[in-house]
Amino acid sequence: MKTVRQTAKEKLKGYCRVCPVCDGKACAGEVPGMGGIGTGASFRSNIEALKAFRLNMRTLHGAKNPDTTIELFGQQLSTPILGAPITGNPYNMGGALTEVEWSEAAVQGCLQAGTFACTGDGADPAMYDSGLAELKKVQGKGIPFIKPRGQEDILKYLRRAEEAGTAAVGMDVDGAGLITMALKGQPVGPKTKEEMKEIIAATSLPFIVKGIMTVEEAVIAAEAGAAGIVVSNHGGRVLDHTPGAAEVLAEIAAVVKGRLTVFVDGGVRSGTDVLKMLALGADAVLIGRPLVIAAYGAGAEGIALAINTMTNELKQAMILTGCASLEDINMDVLL
Numbered sequence: 001m002k003t004v005r006q007t008a009k010e011k012l013k014g015y016c017r018v019c020p021v022c023d024g025k026a027c028a029g030e031v032p033g034m035g036g037i038g039t040g041a042s043f044r045s046n047i048e049a050l051k052a053f054r055l056n057m058r059t060l061h062g063a064k065n066p067d068t069t070i071e072l073f074g075q076q077l078s079t080p081i082l083g084a085p086i087t088g089n090p091y092n093m094g095g096a097l098t099e100v101e102w103s104e105a106a107v108q109g110c111l112q113a114g115t116f117a118c119t120g121d122g123a124d125p126a127m128y129d130s131g132l133a134e135l136k137k138v139q140g141k142g143i144p145f146i147k148p149r150g151q152e153d154i155l156k157y158l159r160r161a162e163e164a165g166t167a168a169v170g171m172d173v174d175g176a177g178l179i180t181m182a183l184k185g186q187p188v189g190p191k192t193k194e195e196m197k198e199i200i201a202a203t204s205l206p207f208i209v210k211g212i213m214t215v216e217e218a219v220i221a222a223e224a225g226a227a228g229i230v231v232s233n234h235g236g237r238v239l240d241h242t243p244g245a246a247e248v249l250a251e252i253a254a255v256v257k258g259r260l261t262v263f264v265d266g267g268v269r270s271g272t273d274v275l276k277m278l279a280l281g282a283d284a285v286l287i288g289r290p291l292v293i294a295a296y297g298a299g300a301e302g303i304a305l306a307i308n309t310m311t312n313e314l315k316q317a318m319i320l321t322g323c324a325s326l327e328d329i330n331m332d333v334l335l
């Protein structure tokens with residue numbers, strides 16, 4: 001990973017400093033870019049919220065070879081760690097990788113690690129197109145996320161995901177305030193429960209709502225027919241001064257877990273962070289910025305290496321907290 005990070009530092013010059021800890025401090029306000037919006041407080045909250053939890057160590061038990069496999073929407077994955085949807089290589093990362101090269105690295109790298117990438121959407125149609133094209137090449141093994149566009153547009157984007165045979169499809173509803181999309185003639189906005197129902201009923205694919213930060217909105221997603229949610233503040237990139245995802249996860253998961261698949265993202269940097277998120281009630285986690293660094297450092301192999309490293313750390317942390325499988329992980333591992 002050291003070599004990967006060194007190469008990434010050169011290729012991301014001017015856009016990401018590849019800090020020893022990716023915590024949103026040096027890049028506060030750098031949106032577009034890799035940072036968090038405004039003061040960077042929401043990005044930092046993600047990191048601080050995770051840091052606030054500590055782990056209870058237990059070694060007198062039989063969890064000798066923990067199982068990290070998970071079944072998601074009928075697909076067997078080797079790890080509960082997925083790639084988060086990320087777009088905008090030209091303006092967020094400086095363009096040393098094209099959108100197509102990034103999408104290929106993300107989709108292939110995640111598959112190499114036995115898991116799925118999510119792909120994103122943006123003002124330039126090339127964003128959604130390149131992610132979906134890569135997913136199509138691998139029989140849809142991944143999850144495309146659509147911005148909260150107009151209803152008619154969303155239906156068209158959904159049809160294309162269905163044609164690609166993706167495992168599920170989602171919408172980052174927290175993209176609702178993106179003025180850049182409106183400026184480029186592709187308006188986005190918040191969705192009512194009725195509109196969400198209409199969208200979700202219009203597709204045969206399991207539907208995931210990304211950007212949920214309150215219990216009330218998790219319940220709305222469930223009542224609208226969603227199969228899953230992503231507890232997320234969009235990596236702190238859309239609204240300044242939000243709590244961290246790990247801060248609100250437990251209360252949300254307590255209400256909807258079992259009824260919805262609960263994903264979470266924001267500030268997950270290690271296997272112990274993954275363990276904390278699962279203990280707080282997540283079924284699986286998404287990783288954002290660390291996979292950008294991995295891809296800029298070594299393409300698909302870099303991404304596979306980063307995910308495998310975190311999965312190994314997770315395994316080790318499961319041994320040291322007495323969890324033989326992901327189902328064994330609960331609040332007891334937290335202090």
Ligand SMILES: Cc1cc2nc3c(=O)[nH]c(=O)nc-3n(C[C@H](O)[C@H](O)[C@H](O)COP(=O)(O)O)c2cc1C
Pocket residue numbers: 033034035046084085086087088092119120121122145172210232233234235236237265266267268286287288289290
């Ligand atoms: C450069 C960049 C671009 C992103 N683009 C998208 C996107 O197109 N769609 C989306 O749903 N989320 C997008 N996100 C948010 C990520 O999916 C994810 O929520 C966030 O990065 C998780 O936090 P982390 O980077 O601290 O792991 C983006 C994040 C970054 C850093």
